Amino acid sequence: MTNLVSLCNITYGFVPKNSTDLFVKPRFTSRGDGITRLSVFDSNAKRIRNLRVGPIFCKSYGDAAAKMYQEDEIPxxxxxxxxxxxxxxxxxxxxxxxxxxxxxxxxxxxxxxxxxxxxxxxxxxxxxxxxxxxxxxxxxxxxxxxxxxxxxxxxxxxxxxxxxxxxxxxxxxxxxxxxxxxxxxxxxxxxxxxxxxxxxxxxxxxxxxxxxxxxxxxxxxxxxxxxxxxxxxxxxxxxxxxxxxxxxVLSSSLLVGFTTSLILFCSHFHQVDGDLAVGKYSPLVRLGTEKGSFVVRWAIRLLYSMLLALGLTRVLPLPCTLMCFLTLPVGNLVSSYVEKHHKVKKIFRIENCNT
The missing domain is CATH 1.10.357 (Tetracycline Repressor; domain 2)
Incomplete structure (x- = not known):
């Protein structure tokens, strides 16, 4: 049994057009967890070339599967x-x-x-x-x-x-x-x-x-x-x-509180796994990112509906209402971005294949 590695995220070296024709045998460091080179072989076990990659780390899950993470070098x-x-x-x-x-x-x-x-x-x-x-x-x-x-x-x-x-x-x-x-x-x-x-x-x-x-x-x-x-x-x-x-004054303060709470809610999308691991049960952890993205979408709609109602009833001055509605494109951008990317995770995957 040999591990076939998906090479789509490797930015250095040769990337095969047809991965089914190539086998990859990783060479681990002395620590046993970091890959620095990937040797690519053809179907006759003849090495084509070595791939140089950034630091890649593996976590084993027995014989069934494994997951590989590429550690980003952040400036x-x-x-x-x-x-x-x-x-x-x-x-x-x-x-x-x-x-x-x-x-x-x-x-x-x-x-x-x-x-x-x-x-x-x-x-x-x-x-x-x-x-x-x-x-x-x-x-x-x-x-x-x-x-x-x-x-x-x-x-x-x-x-x-x-x-x-x-x-x-x-x-x-x-x-x-x-x-x-x-x-x-x-x-x-x-x-x-x-x-x-x-x-x-x-x-x-x-x-x-x-x-x-x-x-x-x-x-x-x-x-x-x-x-x-x-x-x-x-x-x-x-x-x-x-x-x-x-x-x-009171309606303005409610709008500010609602908007600030929504910002806090959105700020937790990238750390759900970490929060759950330490027992931090924020609303987003309890809901999950899919339901959370649904909440964000409808919360933004509710926010602008409240703003429209307050403007039409003259509770808020008309110029204030119009200026607030200038932010509507940003609200739509936030809603669509969260809905599209709430599941995105930086995972470098390994699939197990039978030879």
Whole structure:
């Protein structure tokens, strides 16, 4: 019995036109698991040539089958970019900007200096969430094979945790200072609730994200709590200390929370197997990627349906509704991409054949 290897993913060397005419005998390294050359033989057992391939690793499943993985060499710069997770900081920008817009429509004020301080503080809070999440996922083993994990990259759990705590302290200080200057107790309580949601989401002993409660906590933190708090802070002035909580503000905060939760849901597609292995039962793990892609498609449709209903009933101003609908092509792109690629995995397959 000889293993016939599919050569479609090998980018170096000769690829046969008809694989049924060729047999491949791999040469393993001294460790017994890495293939560095593949010798190609014809039907008369005469070697044609050796194939040079990148590092390929095998995992045996007895005599029945085996699976082979090709380890990608990821550039350091790309790993750093992934570790920074720059797109995630949009969840700091969106609630703040939506709250500022609602405050401007209500009062005609835009407090640029306060907006800048709140933006910096929000970025520091998101940095805490990002770094502490890497630390606690490292503790549970969820990020064991995650190359872009900050802990794995810097090689120091304590240093990463210290940076996370420092970011949290500085971010909270900025939020508290702004709230005290605005003399708005409601905003302080709302922001404290949002940060508490972030803590119980990932930090021990709670780690509610492992129980599938990550998306509801995300909805509450970035939607009703953060967006409403920013609205109150950016609309407070010496003339107006207590802003009304109108239907426009509440509906806007719900849309922000819904969108942010959907982003979190989509971010788990590439790590379902790793989450399941460590007992992290997110909604996507419970549903599976096929049903998850169905949920994403209908969630996007529901989001724009809600937006249309709020616009037609004049709860949201018409210009805001029209601007939001400009993102519809992006929503369709996300839906179609998830639906098409939810099953894609980088697996280098080996099939067993009888000679």
């Amino acid at each position: 350091k710069a790309k790993l750093i970019w992934r570790a920074i997770k720059l797109p995630i900081y949009s969840v700091a920008l969106v609630p703040l900007t939506v709250g500022a817009s609602a405050a401007y429509l209500e009062t005609g004020l835009f407090l640029a200096r306060r907006y800048a301080i709140l933006m910096l503080s929000s970025i520091l809070i998101i940095t805490w969430l990002n770094l502490s999440n890497d630390v606690y996922d490292f503790d549970t083993g969820a990020d064991k094979n995650k190359k872009e994990s900050v802990v794995n990259m810097v090689g120091s759990r304590a240093g990463t945790l210290a940076a996370a705590v420092t970011s949290l302290v500085l971010g909270v200080a900025g939020l508290v200072w702004t709230s005290v200057n605005a003399s708005n107790i409601r905003a302080i309580l709302l922001l404290a609730s949002a940060i508490l949601c972030g803590y119980v989401y990932q930090c021990p002993p709670f780690r509610l994200s492992y129980q599938g409660l990550g998306e509801p906590l995300c909805f509450a933190a970035f939607g009703p709590f953060a967006t409403t708090a920013f609205y109150l802070l950016l609309g407070s002035s010496s003339e107006m200390r207590q802003l009304p909580l109108s239907g426009m």
